[in-house]
Amino acid sequence: MCNRDSGQIFYEGLGFIYLEIINFVKSEAEVEDELDKVFFMLKNMSTLKTLPRIMKSAVFQRFFQLASYAKLTKEERTMYDISLKRKWDAEAVRMYQEGLEEQLGGLEKQLEEAKKAVVSAEARGEHKKAMETALKLTKIGLSVKQIAEATGLSIEEIEKLK
Incomplete structure (x- = not known):
C-alpha cells in the first residue's frame, strides 16, 4: 500500500519471504514455474554438468555460463x-x-x-x-x-x- 503525504511516499505492508534452499526438494520433473526453476538451479548448480532442458531460456543459459566460469580454477580462468x-x-x-x-x-x-x-x-x-x-x-x-x-x-x- 502506498500513501502520499505532502510529496513524500510511504510504503506500508512490505515484507520479506525467506527460503532456505536446502528445504527446496522438487526434482527437475516437478519444477513448474520460473521461480521453481531459479530455486532448482541455485540448489543444484554445483552438481550440474549441463543445463537442464527445462531451462533453455537466455537468462538461465547466461546464469549457467557465469556459474561455470566461477567454478574454473585461476589457471583455467586465465x-x-x-x-x-x-x-x-x-x-x-x-x-x-x-x-x-x-x-x-x-x-x-x-x-x-x-x-x-x-x-x-x-x-x-x-x-x-x-x-x-x-x-x-x-x-x-x-x-x-x-x-x-x-x-x-x-x-x-x-x-x-x-
Whole structure:
C-alpha cells in the first residue's frame, strides 16, 4: 500500500519471504514455474554438468555460463580469458577488414566514375577543338569534304558552322 503525504511516499505492508534452499526438494520433473526453476538451479548448480532442458531460456543459459566460469580454477580462468580475448581480437580484425574492403570497393567505384568523366571531358574537348579548326578551315575556303577529312567531323556538323 502506498500513501502520499505532502510529496513524500510511504510504503506500508512490505515484507520479506525467506527460503532456505536446502528445504527446496522438487526434482527437475516437478519444477513448474520460473521461480521453481531459479530455486532448482541455485540448489543444484554445483552438481550440474549441463543445463537442464527445462531451462533453455537466455537468462538461465547466461546464469549457467557465469556459474561455470566461477567454478574454473585461476589457471583455467586465465586460459579461458586469453582464449576469449583472442576470439574478440580476431572478430575485431575481421570486422575492420570488412570495413576496409567496403571502403576500397567504394573508392574503386569512384575511380571508375572519375575515369569515365575524364574520357568524356577529353572527348568533348577534342570535339570542340575539331569544331574550332573546322571553323578556321571554312574561313580559309576549303571544301566541306576536305574539312571533314582533316578534322574527323561529319559533313552535317561542318555545314552547321556556316
